[in-house]
Amino acid sequence: MPLARSATRSGETRPFPGIHPPYLLRRSSRRRSLALRVSEAGEIVVNAPLLLSQREIDGFLHKHADWIGARLQAAREHRFDWQDGVLLPYLGGQLQLRLLDQPGPARARQDGAALLCNAQPAQAPALVLRWYQRNARALLGERLAHHAAHAGCPMPPLRLSNARTRWGSLSARGVVSLNWRLLKAPLEAIDYVICHELAHFKQRNHSPAFWREVAVLFPDWKKVRSELRQNGRLYFQF
Numbered sequence: 001m002p003l004a005r006s007a008t009r010s011g012e013t014r015p016f017p018g019i020h021p022p023y024l025l026r027r028s029s030r031r032r033s034l035a036l037r038v039s040e041a042g043e044i045v046v047n048a049p050l051l052l053s054q055r056e057i058d059g060f061l062h063k064h065a066d067w068i069g070a071r072l073q074a075a076r077e078h079r080f081d082w083q084d085g086v087l088l089p090y091l092g093g094q095l096q097l098r099l100l101d102q103p104g105p106a107r108a109r110q111d112g113a114a115l116l117c118n119a120q121p122a123q124a125p126a127l128v129l130r131w132y133q134r135n136a137r138a139l140l141g142e143r144l145a146h147h148a149a150h151a152g153c154p155m156p157p158l159r160l161s162n163a164r165t166r167w168g169s170l171s172a173r174g175v176v177s178l179n180w181r182l183l184k185a186p187l188e189a190i191d192y193v194i195c196h197e198l199a200h201f202k203q204r205n206h207s208p209a210f211w212r213e214v215a216v217l218f219p220d221w222k223k224v225r226s227e228l229r230q231n232g233r234l235y236f237q238f
């Protein structure tokens, strides 16, 4: 399930095909080949020969979509302010990060509405990410088992994904991949994405028949999908 499509921001930028923010296109008669970069601020800049067709540029961006996604993610993580007191999205609400400096092993644990992180500030991002991933495995596994039982199918293997552009997917071999960042979204969004992937066991496409399957498993899918599309980018800050 891809994230929402992006829109054009201004006359200078063009919609990136698919999932990414708009990019800045610069054409030059001196240029012979395409060049692509992502700035520290997370801006995608494409330098192109003067007469190169838009189709070729789009194809080039498609081909490098993973690389762009990785660079955008790195730029976002770089900008995220990992300070004591910062609010972290969690299950549709927030946890407050508390950086402690106590003797003992570096670790993160939840205490009510706080995520206590006993680490040097530089270690905090990695600890927090591990905490999310550990909890994502537990909760997503539990919800997947629940919905699989409800759908009358055996529990499929679960793979935790770190994808930059997808919430979930179903492999040809029947492995359900779910993005650990879903743990930042409300439970209903988690349930929707799981039901979406389970419905793909019956329909390997996005036809009307597929959406009928989704509606059986998760009647409120339209509302939850549009909320996820609206808020989804927030969950990709780290």
Ligand SMILES: [Zn+2]
Pocket (backbone or CB within 6 Å): 001, 196, 200, 205, 206
């Ligand atoms: Zn799908």
